[in-house]
Amino acid sequence: MSDYYEVLGVSRQASAQEIKKAYHKKARQLHPDVAGPGHEEEFKAVTAAYDVLSDAEKRRMYDLGGEDAVRGNGYAGGFGGDFTDLGGIFNAFFGSGAASRGPASRSRRGQDSIVALEVELADVAFGATKTVTVDTYVTCTTCQGTCCAPGTSPVTCSECNGQGSVQHMQRSFLGNVVTSSPCRACQGFGTVIASPCPDCAGEGRQHVRADVEVNVPAGVSTGTRIRMSGRGAAGPAGGPSGDLYVEIHELADEALTREGDDLYTELRVPMTAAALGASFPLTTLDGERTVSVKAGSQGGDEVVLSGLGVGRLRRPGRGDLHVQIVVETPTRLDDRQTALLQELAALRGEDGFAPAREESLLGRLREKSRSKRR
Template identity: 40%
Template sequence: MSEDFYDVLGVSPDASADEIKKAYRKKATEYHPDVSDDPDAEEKFKKIQKAKQVLTDEDKRSAYDRMGHDRFEEAEKHGFDAGQAGGDPFGGMGGDPFGGGMGGGLGDIFEQVFGGGAGGRRRPRAGRDLRTDLEITLEEAFEGVEKQFSIERPTECDSCHGDGHPPSADATTCPECQGRGQVTQVQQTPLGRVQQTTTCRRCEGEGTLYSETCEDCRGEGYVRDEVTLSVDVPPGIRDGQTLRMEREGAPSPEGGPSGNLLIDVTIADHDAFERDGDDLHFDLPISFPQAVFGDSVSIPTIDGTVEFDVPSGTQSGETMRLGGKGMPRLRGRGRGDLFVTVQVVTPESLNDEQRDALEAFAEAGGDEIEIKDGFFDRIKRAF
């Protein structure tokens, strides 16, 4: 028994259309052949696409729920045509397995489910999606940026203009399909007499054979070429998010629309800031006197320098928040916050005056003073 489409997407049979689409996006991202390490990713991705195609179409989903998975798959596999099926392709189920409840009988149902009769040509497939990486700086992620990049992708062959053969090549009608581009086979199955229409393998659906193939593209009609594109990166984009450029992927081999280009964005590490969602974190080094007495210091933010008040008695490791000084929110108003963590720096060497002052400070605090190498380590631990 084949895997149920609801199980493929991980949703319940009463899931809403939005829940199905959300589940599809999650699964498709996980098992896309261009990014997944799963050895069966390609096969799983095909199942996910098929499940989404059926369950997001109201008519197909209704028929799928009524027929069940295996019967639906069998019907699609044999390309049922009500006019050729002998009236009861399900063998003694009364002609209409749905009891007339959907109004037009079996022929109308299969026309709704499969988008036309068995002899009708299907819609040309879109080209496959392509994927590339793009690295930007944190400042570019803050401001937003128009970024140029280059990729290699299939493009139409200039020599044959995508035909796959020279203009001078002799053309003959394909003897296999008689120029129709499709072949039809009639079979007797346990479900009745059915016909199946498939693309002609000999002419690959063109209906015509040619005496020569293009030397540049070897008959494919496409060659790999480097192209330069430009993409608008929105302010607030996060590391690991993906941008999509419509119709900038691979061209369709069947004359349909091109696929999409998926751009995985990476944000380079920053020297001063750590990012956490829309918030930024910054370590501020200050001296021991600044921590004791307080001070006003200039600190960098992602969009300029601001004055920051260090309160008296600040402890090393203490964190304070500057509201609205983080990254812009990608799909909302306002900005995140900047969190400033104070690090009190212990001096590694002192002159005589500084040493006397610290000794007096320690004596005033009641400490017994023994001037030795470990003294400043004790001061560091105290604060």
């Protein structure tokens, strides 16, 4: 007498879901089309166990009195009934079974492509139209994607009669089992290219190098990818084209530094101009502009020119241009200049400092030696 729980490999407390899962696993392993001949009795036992344990009332009776209690109530376990609906059983275990899905299509979508594009700062500030060169596929101009030589067309496969698949019948203890597989003669397409196109070798597309215009919007930055729908490689046999992705690489600018939508630069001014105030021309992306330096400006002060930065991506307006003031102190003065600065220092009460003097290397070494002896 069999223990149905042991046959399915589950505990007596197993849930209905666990019993179902165990049954399908065992049935797949023992099905004649998978395990081959010699496992028929095991397969029957697994099915009989599931037939009882999957039914709540049958399972209750089995738990009370075992296999005899189930049989005594008129329950016939196993596959003692009708086996004519073998296709339904096969489909439950293995999917579509012998059902034919029809011929496959030669036409497929083309691959997506990606290409890098280097752009200048001005391009990302205002937007630009650029050209990239890509290696790609286009629909064959000779056959227009039919894959056939001009004047010819695909021929219906004689092996599968255009079905794309062939059926095989196998005998098992359950009866005749019909399975389906792709036709080897036509690779499942249902047709054969008897006369392939000489220019594309029957693929329906050709490899080319082409120039593509790209609209670069303002505000993009390194790493931004621009998607161009349908501009990728054409698919085989006239299939739709994939997409082209253009990845932006922004080149560094010599004078301007970008941070988001804002730009930064330096303006070097003489010490006297910083003290007295002055106006200076500054080259920007928008041409020459005038920067006014206020009297008494210090090094590090900033002048902001609104709206002269980078255009905002998918938003109106532009960032700002930040101009940092760098005050240049004169390094070489003639006697006259020195006298004038000394006079200015005296007038401002700034002449009480000891003048700096340039020490020789030998003098610095002597001073260092004295410090160590102390």
